[in-house]
Amino acid sequence: MLAKLALRNVRRSAKDYLVYFFTMTVVVALMFAFNSLIFSGEVHDMFQGVEVMEVMLGLATFFIVLIVAWLINYMIRFILEKRSREFGIYLLLGMEKRQIARLYMRESVLLGAGAFLAGLVFGVLVQQILMSILYSMVLSDFRINIEFSRGCLIMTASCYAGCYLLALLRCKRKLKKMNIHGLMNAERQNEEIKESHEGLKRWLLPLSVLFLALFGAWLFYGKEWGTHTIILFLVGLVLVIYLFYMGLSAWIISYVRHEGNAIYAGQNLFLLRQFASKIRTMRFTMGTLTALFVLAFLGCSVAMMFNFYENQMLGDKMPFDIHIHSAYVEDDFATELSVIENNVPIKEAYAYHIYENGTDVVNVWLYTHLKVFGDAYRKADGTPDLEAIRGERDFAAYCRYDTYMGISDYNHLRKLLGLDTVALADDEYIIHIKDRVFRETGDFSDQLAIEGNGGALRFAGFHTEPFSQDGHNGGDYVIVVSDDEIAKMRPFYAQLAVELGGETPEDLRNLLDDATRELDFKTSDPISDIDITAMLNETECVGSDSILVWGANNLVRDNILVEMKCMLSTMIFPLTYIGLVFLCVALTVLSVQQLSDSAKYKFRYKVLRQIGMGAKEIAGLVLKQLFLFYLCPALFAAVIGGIIAGYVGGKFNFYAGVRTPAAVYFGISLMLFLGVYSVYFVVTYVGFLRNIESGR
Amino acid sequence: MNGYINVCDVEKYYGSEAGMTKAVDRVSFQVDEGEFVGVMGASGSGKTTLLNMLATIDNVTAGHIYYQETDITELKPDRLAKFRKENLGFVFQDYNLLDTLTIGENIVLAMTLQKKGKKEIKKESEEMMRLLGIWEIRNQFPYQVSGGQKQRCACARALINHPKLLLADEPTGALDSRAAETLLETFQRLNETRKATIFMVTHDAFSASYCSRILFLKDGKIFHELVRGQKGRREFLNCILDVLSVTGGEGDAR
Numbered sequence: 001m002l003a004k005l006a007l008r009n010v011r012r013s014a015k016d017y018l019v020y021f022f023t024m025t026v027v028v029a030l031m032f033a034f035n036s037l038i039f040s041g042e043v044h045d046m047f048q049g050v051e052v053m054e055v056m057l058g059l060a061t062f063f064i065v066l067i068v069a070w071l072i073n074y075m076i077r078f079i080l081e082k083r084s085r086e087f088g089i090y091l092l093l094g095m096e097k098r099q100i101a102r103l104y105m106r107e108s109v110l111l112g113a114g115a116f117l118a119g120l121v122f123g124v125l126v127q128q129i130l131m132s133i134l135y136s137m138v139l140s141d142f143r144i145n146i147e148f149s150r151g152c153l154i155m156t157a158s159c160y161a162g163c164y165l166l167a168l169l170r171c172k173r174k175l176k177k178m179n180i181h182g183l184m185n186a187e188r189q190n191e192e193i194k195e196s197h198e199g200l201k202r203w204l205l206p207l208s209v210l211f212l213a214l215f216g217a218w219l220f221y222g223k224e225w226g227t228h229t230i231i232l233f234l235v236g237l238v239l240v241i242y243l244f245y246m247g248l249s250a251w252i253i254s255y256v257r258h259e260g261n262a263i264y265a266g267q268n269l270f271l272l273r274q275f276a277s278k279i280r281t282m283r284f285t286m287g288t289l290t291a292l293f294v295l296a297f298l299g300c301s302v303a304m305m306f307n308f309y310e311n312q313m314l315g316d317k318m319p320f321d322i323h324i325h326s327a328y329v330e331d332d333f334a335t336e337l338s339v340i341e342n343n344v345p346i347k348e349a350y351a352y353h354i355y356e357n358g359t360d361v362v363n364v365w366l367y368t369h370l371k372v373f374g375d376a377y378r379k380a381d382g383t384p385d386l387e388a389i390r391g392e393r394d395f396a397a398y399c400r401y402d403t404y405m406g407i408s409d410y411n412h413l414r415k416l417l418g419l420d421t422v423a424l425a426d427d428e429y430i431i432h433i434k435d436r437v438f439r440e441t442g443d444f445s446d447q448l449a450i451e452g453n454g455g456a457l458r459f460a461g462f463h464t465e466p467f468s469q470d471g472h473n474g475g476d477y478v479i480v481v482s483d484d485e486i487a488k489m490r491p492f493y494a495q496l497a498v499e500l501g502g503e504t505p506e507d508l509r510n511l512l513d514d515a516t517r518e519l520d521f522k523t524s525d526p527i528s529d530i531d532i533t534a535m536l537n538e539t540e541c542v543g544s545d546s547i548l549v550w551g552a553n554n555l556v557r558d559n560i561l562v563e564m565k566c567m568l569s570t571m572i573f574p575l576t577y578i579g580l581v582f583l584c585v586a587l588t589v590l591s592v593q594q595l596s597d598s599a600k601y602k603f604r605y606k607v608l609r610q611i612g613m614g615a616k617e618i619a620g621l622v623l624k625q626l627f628l629f630y631l632c633p634a635l636f637a638a639v640i641g642g643i644i645a646g647y648v649g650g651k652f653n654f655y656a657g658v659r660t661p662a663a664v665y666f667g668i669s670l671m672l673f674l675g676v677y678s679v680y681f682v683v684t685y686v687g688f689l690r691n692i693e694s695g696r
Numbered sequence: 697m698n699g700y701i702n703v704c705d706v707e708k709y710y711g712s713e714a715g716m717t718k719a720v721d722r723v724s725f726q727v728d729e730g731e732f733v734g735v736m737g738a739s740g741s742g743k744t745t746l747l748n749m750l751a752t753i754d755n756v757t758a759g760h761i762y763y764q765e766t767d768i769t770e771l772k773p774d775r776l777a778k779f780r781k782e783n784l785g786f787v788f789q790d791y792n793l794l795d796t797l798t799i800g801e802n803i804v805l806a807m808t809l810q811k812k813g814k815k816e817i818k819k820e821s822e823e824m825m826r827l828l829g830i831w832e833i834r835n836q837f838p839y840q841v842s843g844g845q846k847q848r849c850a851c852a853r854a855l856i857n858h859p860k861l862l863l864a865d866e867p868t869g870a871l872d873s874r875a876a877e878t879l880l881e882t883f884q885r886l887n888e889t890r891k892a893t894i895f896m897v898t899h900d901a902f903s904a905s906y907c908s909r910i911l912f913l914k915d916g917k918i919f920h921e922l923v924r925g926q927k928g929r930r931e932f933l934n935c936i937l938d939v940l941s942v943t944g945g946e947g948d949a950r
Contacts, residue, residue, distance in 0.1 A: 277796045
């Protein structure tokens with residue numbers, strides 16, 4: 001009998017709490033799809049750095065389990081409250097508490113199991129979408145391949161069961177404490193509106209706004225960030241998120257109490273009162289929802305940053321099909337060329353040298369002026385700390401000396417890249433510099449003195465096209481001088497740029513690395529008088545990039561792009577995952593709250609009908625009411641998220657060199673947010689109207 | 697048509713042809729301006745159905761209801777809502793106040809929906825609240841005041857827009873005898889001083905004794921009518937009880 005009752009109740013709750021059921025289905029589907037990335041054999045074979053992805057997804061899963069457990073707990077308690085009268089009647093009829101608890105738990109588990117099965121089916125579809133995105137991100141062809149690995153299934157089931165277990169344990173305590181009177185009255189509890197100290201509480205609203213303004217100013221303009229300041233602001237932010245709603249509600253109540261003009265227009269009085277009383281009773285939940293929205297915004301925004309970085313910057317990082325660096329200036333690259341030729345036709349190969357003349361004027365200027373280095377290479381009096389600049393050489397941004405290139409080599413490489421050639425007089429020099437660095441420095445030629453053989457050279461301009469400047473054509477920059485000048489300098493290191501005549505084989509980089517490793521080993525001759533370590537150290541640099549640094553002698557663009565994109569995916573995917581789940585959880589709570597209110601308080605709309613509002617007017621009123629209720633936490637979260645995302649985006653752009661305005665990352669997240677938001681909004685609106693129409 | 701409100705051959709059927717229930721069966725009557733009309737009858741006699749049709753919240757199956765020249769049975773839903781807003785006021789047994797609004801705001805809302813100005817709203821609502829003795833509790837929420845006060849608030853809300861007709865469905869049903877008496881006296885005062893036209897459904901003879909005319913309904917038909925004329929309230933109550941004793945209706949003499 002109990003089982004039958006449980007089943008019937010589940011069917012009814014599923015209908016009442018369709019949004020919750022839908023979200024649980026989506027959560028299972030997302031869990032399954034993302035977990036399948038960890039367990040997919042194909043992904044393991046194809047992607048390097050999959051371990052990082054596993055760790056990141058594992059981390060994301062941890063937070064998601066916590067939040068979903070919160071949702072389940074919230075919903076179970078919420079449904080319990082809504083059905084308290086029914087449980088009271090069971091108790092009156094003589095059912096034992098234990099029986100009722102078992103009945104309710106059984107129902108919850110049945111509802112959860114239903115959502116789990118539906119989620120798995122939906123999950124297979126999401127898995128395919130996810131895979132196709134992952135494949136398209138890393139330039140591979142995607143064929144539909146449904147993987148149903150046991151590990152993935154077990155992990156999804158355990159995460160899901162973990163959420164339920166956490167939630168049910170907490171709820172069991174509540175069920176134990178119930179009594180008939182409490183249950184019969186639980187429904188009425190939040191109808192009482194207690195208004196006290198509104199005049200004081202309302203000041204929390206301007207205080208919250210002021211704090212946010214200060215927070216923004218501190219983020220964008222603050223210089224000294226001690227640990228104490230950071231902790232203080234973060235604690236303040238969390239407090240503000242919660243206190244804001246108390247303040248807002250009190251402000252509206254005070255406004256209504258003081259008979260502000262707006263309450264005398266149309267349905268405003270009803271709307272304001274309805275809104276104020278709702279956010280007052282739900283202020284804690286609203287705070288939590290805002291926090292979830294903020295995290296969802298930030299997760300999506302950061303994912304967007306990496307996505308833009310991938311689309312804009314990766315291609316620019318390696319303009320040549322293959323670019324090989326050798327510290328040995330006599331290197332003829334015969335071994336490398338034969339490895340390449342054995343695997344793919346070569347359209348053109350060009351070997352050249354980078355030169356030095358024993359000076360480090362540009363290096364010193366960049367080390368002491370770029371923000372990324374801070375004060376690391378400056379003495380206390382602001383003068384360059386030459387010892388630090390010239391001493392430490394591990395993972396150096398720049399080579400030991402300034403890097404030079406002859407105009408013929410330069411123009412040849414430009415032609416290879418499809419760029420126009422440039423003219424240069426004998427007494428002139430140009431600087432080819434990374435666009436990102438140039439945007440920060442501007443024209444700094446007047447602060448440089450580049451000496452040629454016959455005296456100071458004249459500056460003839462900057463060029464900023466992508467030019468492989470992560471240690472190959474210099475780190476960040478290369479100075480281009482006439483061939484006469486270059487003839488008088490010493491070759492610093494050797495370079496080989498290759499344009500391929502066919503598709504790059506997948507393992508070309510590994511083949512090249514293997515071949516050159518053997519070469520390195522052979523030339524490490526103990527009898528030779530060359531100090532190999534010193535030579536390698538002096539000629540190796542990676543430039544000042546800091547988001548994704550790839551220092552390697554052999555750059556095979558198409559191979560490395562795949563690896564870099566894999567690395568970026570390890571950030572993008574888990575962040576999107578977190579963002580989506582948090583968003584769905586928060587919207588579900590909003591939706592279910594409103595839908596259950598619409599059923600509980602449908603008499604309010606009946607009264608409005610009686611005092612003369614037509615069906616259309618009431619539909620409009622409900623729309624406004626839902627809009628306010630949905631928009632408030634979203635808007636508040638958008639302000640907080642916008643401030644933080646704007647700041648993080650600005651920093652990201654600064655270091656990554658992406659040209660997209662920081663607002664765009666946030667804007668796209670907002671659009672994505674609005675997409676998911678509209679689905680929940682429409683479902684709630686339709687359900688709300690249906691609920692208040694029923695029983696008319 | 698001479699009456700202020702004319703109900704002509706109104707019928708209301710429920711169910712399918714196989715199992716038809718005639719809730720209201722060819723009922724006709726008139727209500728004059730400023731009249732306080734009561735409708736009595738046993739449970740299921742069709743009195744609330746009749747009130748709902750007059751209130752435009754239920755449709756007639758056949759027949760017409762005229763408010764002066766307007767036939768409300770011909771109006772489209774949107775026009776009906778407008779008509780309701782401009783011409784009718786309601787008082788129900790369960791008060792139907794909005795629980796998120798204070799007593800005062802419940803009355804103000806009814807006026808703001810009519811797009812009245814702030815000054816007028818403030819002046820008239822204060823006047824009305826003072827008249828009904830709820831001015832002191834205007835800042836309380838419905839859950840904080842007594843049933844009688846809630847019902848007086850409902851009355852104030854119903855009358856604030858000067859409706860052509862005040863419809864009351866068992867208004868004293870949830871009140872104790874003292875509060876019921878106060879409410880009925882209020883109705884009478886409003887009827888006398890403000891010339892409010894009132895149409896009240898009740899099964900309680902004591903409440904009905906405040907009316908100027910009573911229609912008795914049985915099985916959906918009017919089977920008797922009592923006019924108070926010059927009689928005193930107690931005398932009229934006895935007449936009502938006499939009718940009820942004949943018909944076996946519920947009576948409650950206080």
